[in-house]
Amino acid sequence: MGQPGHTPCELPSEAVERIPWLRRRLLSWFKRNGRSFSWRDPERTPYEVVVAEILLQRTTAAGVARTYAGFLERYPSWEALAQAPREGLENALRPLGLWRQKALAFQQLAQSIEERGGIVPRSRAELERLPGIGPYTASAVLAIVYGRGEPLLDVNMARCLWRFFGSPEPATQGSKRWLQALALRLVSGKRSLQVNWAVLDFGALVCKARQPRCQECPLRARCQYARSRPQPTKRRGSARLPLGTG
Numbered sequence: 001m002g003q004p005g006h007t008p009c010e011l012p013s014e015a016v017e018r019i020p021w022l023r024r025r026l027l028s029w030f031k032r033n034g035r036s037f038s039w040r041d042p043e044r045t046p047y048e049v050v051v052a053e054i055l056l057q058r059t060t061a062a063g064v065a066r067t068y069a070g071f072l073e074r075y076p077s078w079e080a081l082a083q084a085p086r087e088g089l090e091n092a093l094r095p096l097g098l099w100r101q102k103a104l105a106f107q108q109l110a111q112s113i114e115e116r117g118g119i120v121p122r123s124r125a126e127l128e129r130l131p132g133i134g135p136y137t138a139s140a141v142l143a144i145v146y147g148r149g150e151p152l153l154d155v156n157m158a159r160c161l162w163r164f165f166g167s168p169e170p171a172t173q174g175s176k177r178w179l180q181a182l183a184l185r186l187v188s189g190k191r192s193l194q195v196n197w198a199v200l201d202f203g204a205l206v207c208k209a210r211q212p213r214c215q216e217c218p219l220r221a222r223c224q225y226a227r228s229r230p231q232p233t234k235r236r237g238s239a240r241l242p243l244g245t246g
Contacts, residue, residue, distance in 0.1 A: 009181035015165055018222060019185050022164060023195055025218050030198035033205065037065055040197065046120040046145045047078060053140045054106060054132055059096045061204070067095055078118055081110035105132030122146055149192040151183035156203025157196075161186075163207060166224025 039052035051072065055064045071092055075081045081089070086103055093099035093106075108131035113120060120141060121127050127138040142148040151157065161167070161182050167175065187195045206213050212225075220226035 009177040011178070011181050011185060015182065016185065018165070019182075021222065022219065023186060023189075026198040026202060027191065027194060029202060029206075029218050030194065033201070034197060035061070035201050035205075037061060038068060039064075044144075046141075048072060049144045050109075050120060050137075050141060051075075051106075053137045053144075054102065054109070055093075055096060057102070057137070058098060063096055067092075078110045078113050081106050082114050108132065120145060143187075143193055143196060147193070149184075149188050150196075151180070151187045152196040152200060153180065153183045154200065155209075156207075157183060157199045159209060160199055160203045160207045163212070163225030164219060164223045166228075 039049065044052075052064065052068060055068065055071065074092060075084060075089075084107065086107065089103040089106060090099045093102045096102070112130050121130070122142075124135075124138050124142065127133050127141055128135065133141070136152065136154060139150040140152055143150040143152060158179060161179060165182065167178065186199070206217055207219075214220055214223075214226040214229055217223065217226060
């Protein structure tokens with residue numbers, strides 16, 4: 001937890017005790033309902049993993065799924081990306097939006113890694129010094145490429161943790177450290193990467209931002225958010241006919 005981006009934070013014992021239950025439920029749900037994306041294939045190279053994470057920045061997984069294979073076929077290596085004409089790269093990225101920014105980030109990143117002999121760094125500090133690599137993408141590289149117990153703390157994971165543990169969305173540095181500590185504790189141990197993907201998929205499919213599916217949620221028995229929501233009332237008997245009918 002002493003790495004950059006992981007400021008130590010003491011978690012209350014009640015939260016710590018609930019984490020193993022949450023992890024088990026999420027993994028059970030993921031086994032039956034998790035999404036299948038080609039970039040999650042364990043045989044993916046570091047290049048293919050990093051490309052996927054850059055493509056996924058500020059866009060949808062569904063959109064990336066439609067373009068990922070074609071992008072890799074067109075640009076199969078760091079060298080191909082570094083030498084690609086900018087216009088062609090922008091056109092390849094256009095369906096995902098922010099194509100100019102992503103094209104520039106890809107080329108700068110590819111050139112930086114080529115200067116390192118094509119090796120993707122293994123430390124957070126080195127990763128975050130690369131163009132286009134922020135804290136989240138650095139965590140993804142460490143978790144997926146190098147098997148570290150790093151949380152992929154995006155908006156989906158954050159929302160699931162806020163709701164389950166009954167914490168308001170972090171507005172202060174203290175609450176952000178609390179959230180980071182929870183996420184790190186959740187993914188620590190065996191099957192760390194599967195836990196990460198389980199939370200990401202659960203937040204996208206069940207614990208949605210605007211219309212959470214609390215009634216069918218396997219976490220609702222212990223989720224503070226679900227327990228605080230008003231339960232839908234059940235109608236009894238036959239519906240009344242409108243006045244003036246029958």
